[in-house]
Amino acid sequence: MSLQIAKLHPLFGGGVTNVDLSKPISQDRIAAIQAALDHYAVLIFHGPKLTEEDQIAFAERFGPLEGQNGVLSTNATRISRKLVDISNLDEKNSVLSAQDRRRMFALGNQLWHTDSSFKRTPAKYSLLHAHTVTPEGGETQFVDTRAAYDALPEKMKARIETLEAEHSIFVSRGKLGFTAFSDEERQANPPVHRRIVRVHPGSGRKALYLASHASHIVGLPVPEGRMLIHELMEHA
Incomplete structure (x- = not known):
């Protein structure tokens, strides 16, 4: 089945409606997603909420992950170090102070x-x-x-x-x-x-x-x- 993509902007951006990222995805479907990225530049996937493991598994289909090899010298984290946390929460899920x-x-x-x-x-x-x-x-x-x-x-x-x-x-x-x-x-x-x-x-x-x-x-x-x-x- 081909990807179902709704164009979001005259120049770029597409919304994908028939891919569930929480389930295993075939290599053919990954290739189709890459081709769509080449064309649309930005894709939005609608579907069920993902676990960290789901996101990591999907991301690793496109290459090695950058992970938390960041700038600040801290080991405190609330999520897998394979992912980068760009929220405003600390390792205890409390809002970071100003x-x-x-x-x-x-x-x-x-x-x-x-x-x-x-x-x-x-x-x-x-x-x-x-x-x-x-x-x-x-x-x-x-x-x-x-x-x-x-x-x-x-x-x-x-x-x-x-x-x-x-x-x-x-x-x-x-x-x-x-x-x-x-x-x-x-x-x-x-x-x-x-x-x-x-x-x-x-x-x-x-x-x-x-x-x-x-x-x-x-x-x-x-x-x-x-x-x-x-x-x-x-x-x-």
Whole structure:
């Protein structure tokens, strides 16, 4: 049976209605999901609530998991270390205090970003599971940076074709005033360089590779590079 996908936006995004992620999924169905991701970029799966084991089993069909090899040096966790907890709860399921480093760090997720662009190995996919949806706030938004690239003037495309940006998790957190990282945490997460224009392997389309983690453009004066990053992100 083919995937049943409802288009959610004129340019990207699809809602899948006939896949139950809590049950075993054939390799043919996984291949169909990958093809749909290449086309739609974002898929929303409707179905029963998943256990941690369900989410891990599904995610591992697409490759090795990044897991909690994060930035903050803490071993406290309320979920499997194969998953990343982006909630506002601590290891005892209590709401994090306003001064908790984990809460202050997580605030950076509210900025526009590309997941793990600052890591040595960037993420290929992100699989989010909402256990509890709040009545207001907490929305997650997505943008198709392939469409954003397509909409650029040809002159801008030529200008940025070979440029690289330096990415660091400490840049995005610093924008919100959180700079209290230890030397060990900083040394464990050195900055990386990423091409601003990348070819999406599944669709073959060029895409902008941007994030609030991006500090500056390699080889350009810092003010000029940062203004360019800002311009491209606003465009996207």
